[in-house]
Amino acid sequence: xxxxxxxxxxxxxxxxxxxxxxxxxxxxxxxxxxxxxxxxxxxxxxxxxxxxxxxxxxxxxxxxxxxxxxxxxxxxxxxxxxxxxxxxxxxxxxxxxxxxxxxxxxxxxxxxxxxxxxxxxxxxxxxxxxxxxxxxxxxxxxxxxx
Amino acid sequence: xxxxxxxxxxxxxxxxxxxxxxxxxxxxxxxxxxxxxxxxxxxxxxxxxxxxxxxxxxxxxxxxxxxxxxxxxxxxxxxxxxxxxxxxxxxxxxxxxxxxxxxxxxxxxxxxxxxxxxxxxxxxxxxxxxxxxxxxxxxxxxxxxx
Numbered sequence: 001x002x003x004x005x006x007x008x009x010x011x012x013x014x015x016x017x018x019x020x021x022x023x024x025x026x027x028x029x030x031x032x033x034x035x036x037x038x039x040x041x042x043x044x045x046x047x048x049x050x051x052x053x054x055x056x057x058x059x060x061x062x063x064x065x066x067x068x069x070x071x072x073x074x075x076x077x078x079x080x081x082x083x084x085x086x087x088x089x090x091x092x093x094x095x096x097x098x099x100x101x102x103x104x105x106x107x108x109x110x111x112x113x114x115x116x117x118x119x120x121x122x123x124x125x126x127x128x129x130x131x132x133x134x135x136x137x138x139x140x141x142x143x144x145x146x
Numbered sequence: 147x148x149x150x151x152x153x154x155x156x157x158x159x160x161x162x163x164x165x166x167x168x169x170x171x172x173x174x175x176x177x178x179x180x181x182x183x184x185x186x187x188x189x190x191x192x193x194x195x196x197x198x199x200x201x202x203x204x205x206x207x208x209x210x211x212x213x214x215x216x217x218x219x220x221x222x223x224x225x226x227x228x229x230x231x232x233x234x235x236x237x238x239x240x241x242x243x244x245x246x247x248x249x250x251x252x253x254x255x256x257x258x259x260x261x262x263x264x265x266x267x268x269x270x271x272x273x274x275x276x277x278x279x280x281x282x283x284x285x286x287x288x289x290x291x292x
Contacts, residue, residue: 019217022217028217028218035221036217039216039217039221042215046192046215048214064214066214068189068212069184069185069192071177071185072174075184075185080212082224083217107289112289113290114286114288116284116285116286117285118283119282119283119285120282127285128285131287132286132287133285133288135264135284136264136266137264137267137270137280137284138263138280138284139264139278139279140260140262140281140282141250141261141276141277143250143259144259
């Protein structure tokens with residue numbers, strides 16, 4: 001299949017397919033336009049880049065990149081991959097690979113020195129096939145459990 | 147010992163003790179003021195918050211927080227802890243604990259739903275003692291190895 005990839009646009013927030021795609025991570029219904037735009041704008045402000053993969057007009061994949069400038073790398077950026085999701089109807093069709101390869105291309109263009117991501121044992125081999133290596137542990141503190 | 151904690155200020159970038167502290171992560175010499183300010187400003191722009199622990203005027207600890215607004219948590223923020231370091235002369239004096247507890251307090255005030263960090267097996271027990279749990283794997287792609 002041939003997919004297009006581009007940055008998430010504000011109009012995408014009205015597409016059911018965006019939320020269907022995110023639902024691969026955890027179930028989510030389409031959210032109110034005003035809240036969706038608030039989240040979109042907050043991410044823009046922070047320089048967070050969300051990409052979407054399209055099959056014609058339908059959103060079938062998404063990935064988010066966070067960047068941070070490091071004091072100990074002469075200001076070079078470290079990138080964090082977050083929220084990689086493929087629409088349930090498009091699993092196993094290479095959407096995830098398109099997303100990760102695009103993220104690597106973007107990060108190389110920004111002269112990032114590394115890309116970091118957190119994932120379960122189940123999906124680690126997918127990333128390892130694309131050149132990622134097991135590096136450290138991801139620990140979590142759940143503030144809703146306080 | 148009694149420590150003060152506050153946000154990194156632009157004047158701190160001229161303190162050798164800031165770089166001595168970061169050197170606990172990887173050796174770094176004091177960098178040119180102009181570059182240091184560029185990094186500082188880039189982080190400000192992205193809403194990245196760097197905290198420092200002080201013993202009188204000396205910087206003896208640091209920790210960085212990144213935030214991202216999540217579509218599937220009604221826009222609530224996820225926080226990432228990065229670059230936790232204690233000055234070599236202050237190891238074992240509770241500086242790390244002050245930093246992590248402060249980060250938890252800040253994240254709770256921002257209504258974050260989770261805090262994520264990546265760390266080695268060696269330091270995982272330090273975070274586990276403070277309520278973090280082993281969650282996933284951290285994978286890394288090194289762009290300088292291409």
